[in-house]
Amino acid sequence: MLGRDVAIKVLPDEFAQDTERLRRFQREAKLLAALNHPNIASIYGLEQSDSANYLVLELVPGETLAARIARGPIPVDEAREIASKIADALEAAHEQGIVHRDLKPANIMLTPDDKVIVLDFGLAKVFVDETPNADSSMSPTRLRQGFGEASPDGTRVGVILGTAAYMSPEQAKGKHVDKRTDIFAFGAVLFEMLTGKRAFAGEDVSETLAYVLTKEPDWRALPAETPATLRQALRVCLTKDSNRRAHCIADVRLAIDGEFETTTEVSSPPTGWRPSWAVAAALALAAVTGTAIWNLKPEAPRPVARVSITLPDVLPAWVNQVMAISPDGTRVVYSANNQLYVRAMDQIETTALRGTEGGRTPFFSPDGEWVAFWSQGTLKKIPIGGGAPVSLCDGQGRWGARWGADDTIVFGQRGVGILRVSADGGTPEVLVPVEAAGEVIYGPQVLPGGNAVLFALGDTNSTWDEAQIVVHSLDNGETKVLVEGGRDARYLPSGHLVYVRDQTLFAAPFDVDRLEVRGGSVAVVEGVMGYRSNSGAAQFSVSDTGSLVYVSAGRLVNRALVWVDRDGREEALTAEPRMYAFPRISPDGSQVAIDVRDRELDIWIWHFSRETLTRLTFGPGVENHPTWTPDGRQVAFSPEQYGIYRKSADGTGSVKQLTEEMRTGPYAFSPDGDRLVISLRDPGGSWGIGVLSQDGTVETLLSTEYNERNAELSPDGDFLAYESDESGRYEIYIRPFPNVEDGRWPVSSSGGTQALWSRDGQELFYLAPGGELMATRVRTEPSFTSGKAEVVFAEGIYYTNPLMRTYDISPDGERFLMIKEVKPDGASWTELLLVQNWFEELERLVPTEN
Template sequence: MTREHAPSERQGRIEQICQAALDHDAGDRAAFLAEVCAGDVDLQREVESLLAHEQSAAGFIESPALHVAAKVLPERGLVGARIGPYEMIAILGAGGMGDVYRAHDSQLGRDVAIKVLPPAFLNDADRLARFDREARVLASLNHPHISAIYGLEHDAGGRQALVLELVEGPTLAEQLKSARARTHVGLPVAEALSIASQIATALETAHAKGIVHRDLKPANVKITGNGQVKVLDFGLAKIAVPTRAAERWLEAESAVSLSDASPGLVVGTAAYMSPEQARGDAVDDRTDIWAFGCVLFEMLAGRPAFHGETTAQTLGRVLERDPDWGSLPADTPRAIRTLLERCLRKDPAKRLHDIADARIEIDECDLTPAPVQEPAQRTRPVWWLAAALLVVASVSALVFSKIGGLPLPSELFEFPVVPSDQATLLPRYGGFAVSPDGRQIVVTAKSGNRSSLWVRPIGSLQYRELPGTHDALFPFWKPDGLAIGFFAEGLLKIVALRGGLPTVVCEAPDLPEGSERDEVGGSWNRDDVIIFMSSAFTLNSVLARAGAAPAALTVLAKGETAHRWPSFLPDGQRFLYLALTRPGDPGELRIGYLDGTPPISLGRHESNARYSAGHLLFLSGRHLVAQRFDADAGRLTGTPLPVVTKPPFATWNLLAAFSVSESGVLATHPGGPIPSEQRLTWRDRSGKTVGVFGEPGRYPTLDLSPDGKRVAASLVRGTAASDIWILDLERGDAVPLTTDPAWEFDPTWSRDGKQLVFNSNRSDGRVDLFLRAADGSGQDERVVAARHAAETPSWVPGDRSIVYGDDGDNWIHTLDGKSPPSVLWKTPARERAGTLSPDGRWLAYSSDKSGRSEVYVREFPSGAAEHKVSVDGGMAARWRGDGKEIFFLSLDATMMAARVETVRGFRMLVPEPLFPSGLSLVTLRPYAVTADGQRFLIPTAIDQRSQPPIMITMDWRARLPR
């Protein structure tokens, strides 16, 4: 060993001991350190000192188990430094393969992760080679479940940095630790299998390119806010069997051996090393399969498969012992136990050979849940319980005779869907769907302040909530009934009925929410193709796979505003959809083709249509009718016959609320919930009601005038439209500003109080921005023709420009008309509801960059210096009149307040909760606040109107005239 290499080697040794010690309980560390330091008292004391420092500072670091060396070795602290356009913001972690920082990209206005090789290793040829290798490996892997690389940077001092995707959310190790603290066991089986399936998918991609990860462990797996898994840290990856693709991107690596041919070289983490890896033998894909088995075992059992008091003991158990199979939970499926046994065979020749087989076993595993126990006491009256039980008994008998293969009954049988004690049903217009075989129904329902999907058998009162489906809209079934597709947070997702977290397929429309209804819908065929409406209001197709790329199916013709409500026909290659024109006009029902064949028209219709039992069902005269349909020829024949006539149906964008199975089970609803009337209520900062204003109505969005004397509000009229009204707080009167038959919402006062800008869909259904004098004089002027849907306008001081949201970004438009609107800053996240500070220097907005909605602030108009305001989710931000406070809604609709200081940069305190608002989170600005921040104007429900039930008809054909 030369003298110049000694400090580097000692630092690396210290770092390795620190990281290994952190994996042990505090009570075990002294004995562990005494053994590994082998009598080197100075070394042991130095490590103990660093570990003490680690524990004292743990509360300030995002990943305390990973960053000891970065905190305690001063020369490695880069917070505040720059590498290229990247400014280091905070340390995220540190390890033998590099330090990881959160950094801000000043060119693209986004946060990234920067992995930096420590200065001590800049002359270490092996470390440099591995660092460069990781960059090349990541560049060759493009997959939704693998963290992406954006580039490789070098600074003037020779420091190298990988620019990586910043993956927000906990590591799997942190999630397991939290689960053990709560339950003393691992994750629920369904959740563990969902995570494992996504990990396997990532490994499958890597293995297909001849890449072995070699360091798969819970600390190298992250779970984002929407449940998506990301596999991290390919710093120890190697080429097992070079493929042509691998050879191409490794041509420049001829000077470095990537096969670790040196005998006895051991790399990885002891508890997850395969036996061959622990011995220093050559490894291939099967070493990752072993590690995958270790990770899955730990997720289920809540403890590592192999654990010793020291690294030597751990490796000994890897080589000589089997896991404690008895520690797996009792509800672990037999197929998963068998899979684990095959993954953890010590002889690689007898081990599972392909990770794809593991993924298939997991995805096809039967996880039928145990029946949910009915609560001991029910809130419904006894007579209702008796009636419900009678329905269940009757339905069960009928379902058995209908679905079990016996002859169908000739008599009609129907009943209401009885609500759950745990949640309130939200049928809306696309809030329920019958499974293809008619055995089950999925409904959107609200429990507390969050809505989600709930499933129940048709012949049962037992509901089951599907995890991870918060704010889901428009559920639709996979043809085999084993999974459900839905839309949430501007994404198309799928969730397996057996449990587990949803999988994100691709982006989907995130349309304006002022009407309390969104406008997407989907259909799924037997070839695993999903069709849905795109953000361009046309239809797209996409494979039901994580991260799949959608393809366009239809193109709008002249005069058409949207193609909506797709529904596959039985052959799975053709589908029904409606082509819409102006609001109020009927749509053209068409048959579309996946192969691009020109569509066939079936004439003008007033609603969507669905196929069942040789008929198409659709609305005619607000009644549900059925007409014979020759599926082979694609032709309607005969006369439409009535199926459901009372109560009459309403529609939203020509969508009627009904669902029908192939077997003839029909679910209907007259057209969404009857909304409660609201009163505009003044509340103080404690939530106490201090005044009521205005007439009863429905007020999705509102804004206070700068002088605090008037309110501009969108007022909903029935179910067809809304207008902007001006309410005078002093005189108590109200006058309409708009009266056309369209949706107007989100009004915003100019700084001088003389003008209002608002959204309207009067332009062929597209949501544009319009301007009107606040006194009602003149005419509405369209000032922004939206790309997608313009929303939440905010005036720039001087009232010459407007900031607004469109297509997931913040835009600015100058009212002089000399230049077109321009995007302020383009980010991959979806940013919404921007609002400028009183001095115009800062823009507050919500963004889903972390996987859920959070409130952020950026400098305006540069977009520099982004600051996160909310802590546990937030939306609908508003400023106090002096700019010293930001108000927003938490994700449980609590009104929050964050004190800020903007004189010398931007500083803020931790937000404090004020009061439960009771507001719906489906609108973007559903409240207003006075300039002094002391009173809040909140629409408050004044009654709870009865909810029309979803009606089930077991055989709709029995309703046809005879």
């Protein structure tokens, strides 16, 4: 009507059908139309014809910057001129609060009269569903819908808008974006103009996003004549940490225009330079007078600082990971007192995470907003700021887990391999199966790009220090050994592979593209706690920002055996403090069989009167769960839940195998010794209860969709006490034995585990969720009844393990044998060691190619 040529952009049909989305864009289009700048293409209106909605845009003649770059690199002076005009356009938009979100060479026009016009301001939020270009790494990308609330600008956090090759790291993670995202994209465009190749060049979207998150551009590709200030402008634009990136495009434009250049040129400034943006305005004014320069002097390496973090709680002597540091290095979450706590680095106080009772093995989500953990056989997550925990799936919790960038969690499972489950919950899928009997996997981590998994591969007949560090390709299924001898491997953003062996942290350069270790391993931190027992865990954690936190090998607690009477008074045994677990007092009360998990990982016998500790089992692997025969002459045990064996308590004679049943362990013999109540575990990880007869046959007693475990027979053999999570938490129940379907009586009402009968059968004990020892009077005639539960004692710090009972009662019923966690002489047991800016030291000790 006005006689001018225009461009028409038709909106997708699904867009037009979304009333709220259309209304929101109409509001935003009015704001965009108000932009009046010579370097910004105008929006004339949003129109509708029949069912079609379309934008009326300025028709800009010429070629795209992408077409110009396709012919080769642009000379430095010409590139500076183009970049200055692009920055001018961004500056005008940012002043209006408008973020482009999809700046790239294809959205920049070069006109015949040497104008530079930026297209599609603010439209990335609208056209994310357009058909992608042939090169998927250059296509607008929209990943999954987030579960967070909408941000103030109407964009939901968790939705990735933009083009992969030019996305900022925070944009690639689906986080809220601001003008610093445009500055990152601007730096990527300028780098491409000068070099003729993309700063982050992957073959597809996944690989490109991985490069954006983990790789640095090839700074050597910049032309030799590139001025130092221009090089530095690129570096501060492409800094991955948005807090250290340039905050204002106007300052970048001044640098590009040469306002801060001095007469002394530096050909190639070292990595790590950055401008002091806080004084940008003053420097700009000084530049006009010709008396000052931009603050581009090399930034000194950040000092490596070592500090200890004193905790108000005792770290448990536990075989799993006891702590984790958040990706941004601002928080530490740790397990203590049978729950999780959070400590912010800038605060003295710690905060208990309510709802994490029984929580162990914590690890963070990639954005640091959630903590995942295992609790009583269930994988859960909870907001770091507090809230209700969310159950994700069932499984074993001691084989390591990682939360990936694709919002899935991978974790190891004995006898199965590596499983993967959505961070929103669901049914786990097998990602990497174990290939041979006895193989055990710990600590899987999906590497950047999502095409390979790193983990430690051990077996039941060796220690974890003898395990292999391997990488498994998800593309071709091949497994490659990277390191012989090591545990708990991690790939770090610094480009290093780290792992622990002999309580020493080692590092090696790692090429994540070729899945190869480049160079030998170097010992970088000594004295990192790593257990010799049946867990591949090592007690260290590294943030994406380069902070290391770990537990010193000399600072973790040990365990002592103590008698505790009904008034809570303690009497320590003279037995040497060791890693004791699962004590079982003999029928006559003269000895205790106990699992020791530090040196030989075997069953030992402590004789109370002689005060001697004698080794009972000598198998090559882990042997645990001791159970006395009624006559006190033999002890049954399980070699890591693979079959059940029996041996004379005096150590004489040979070991007799009672059953080859896998995934099982002994609980209690019937009074006549003819039957043994045992644990059963299905391949999915659920616990059940069975009975083993003398002829070796196994009968299932309880096997449901819930977990039933820690069974104990009454002294007369007529009743079975056990714990079940059928109510949503573990409670104590009683059933008749062996006819378990003839009755069922709940005992606890506020949570309970690890039931134990008194020797006279008139009391039942169990542990409350807070660790208190509870007791209730019971009667079995004419039918079972129980009284009100009372606290026996609550004071002291006693070791617990959800898998088996960790205490026992004396024959007279007046004392309880408990395991108390104690510190080694001269060592602190409430400290974590923090190394800040550790990546600086790591790169010095183990240089990489980055």
